[in-house]
Amino acid sequence: NAGVMQNPRHLVRRRGQEARLRCSPMKGHSHVYWYRQLPEEGLKFMVYLQKENIIDESGMPKERFSAEFPKEGPSILRIQQVVRGDSAAYFCASSRQRSTDTQYFGPGTRLTVL
Amino acid sequence: AQTVTQSQPEMSVQEAETVTLSCTYDTSESDYYLFWYKQPPSRQMILVIRQEAYKQQNATENRFSVNFQKAAKSFSLKISDSQLGDAAMYFCAYRSAGASGGSNYKLTFGKGTLLTVNP
Numbered sequence: 001n002a003g004v005m006q007n008p009r010h011l012v013r014r015r016g017q018e019a020r021l022r023c024s025p026m027k028g029h030s031h032v033y034w035y036r037q038l039p040e041e042g043l044k045f046m047v048y049l050q051k052e053n054i055i056d057e058s059g060m061p062k063e064r065f066s067a068e069f070p071k072e073g074p075s076i077l078r079i080q081q082v083v084r085g086d087s088a089a090y091f092c093a094s095s096r097q098r099s100t101d102t103q104y105f106g107p108g109t110r111l112t113v114l
Numbered sequence: 115a116q117t118v119t120q121s122q123p124e125m126s127v128q129e130a131e132t133v134t135l136s137c138t139y140d141t142s143e144s145d146y147y148l149f150w151y152k153q154p155p156s157r158q159m160i161l162v163i164r165q166e167a168y169k170q171q172n173a174t175e176n177r178f179s180v181n182f183q184k185a186a187k188s189f190s191l192k193i194s195d196s197q198l199g200d201a202a203m204y205f206c207a208y209r210s211a212g213a214s215g216g217s218n219y220k221l222t223f224g225k226g227t228l229l230t231v232n233p
Contacts (some may be wrong), residue, residue: 031219033219033221035221040225041225042118042205042207042223042224042225042226043159043205043221043223044223045220045221045222048219048220055219056217056219056220059220089157091159093159093221095219102161102164103219103221104161105151105158105159105160105161106158107156107157107158108157108158108159110157
């Protein structure tokens, strides 16, 4: 009964590189949400996806950030040309069929940009 | 927009004692959900308790209970018989339950309260 899986747990990138964060939702869950936690802050909503569809990306920075949830495989949060301000913990959550179900979180990926 | 405020950046409690963490929120909606999440040093976000706004009865989960005051927009978490494993950052969160859809999936979090449990 695996929970939400995220990898890698820790990711170090130099400025200008690309970061790819992966999230596998709980079994039977088809809704995925990404949140970002900056130091000393609570989590902030970034994007909501269902299989092959982006439902709401209103919390995503307009440039350099993208997300996908393909028919097969994990959800991917991609950050191009990372900058120091992207350093944060990125959490993925998933829920069952209905978007109003309780969201269960993964362990997060801590991104450090040097 | 909804906001969630946790006015206590840090709290401490003696093992086996009781502690209450405060949370207030601002919303114009009448139907919503409130949550407490726990984030231990491992940084995993763990759901502690959930409250539906339409329910007058306060939610309880073993040693964890809430005091939900809808009119005052207050949602405090009480931890009884505190244990060393309760030490963590605690986040209060809000989510709309709007039937029209809207943003009824976005969780809005407070900044958290760091709880220390002293042996």
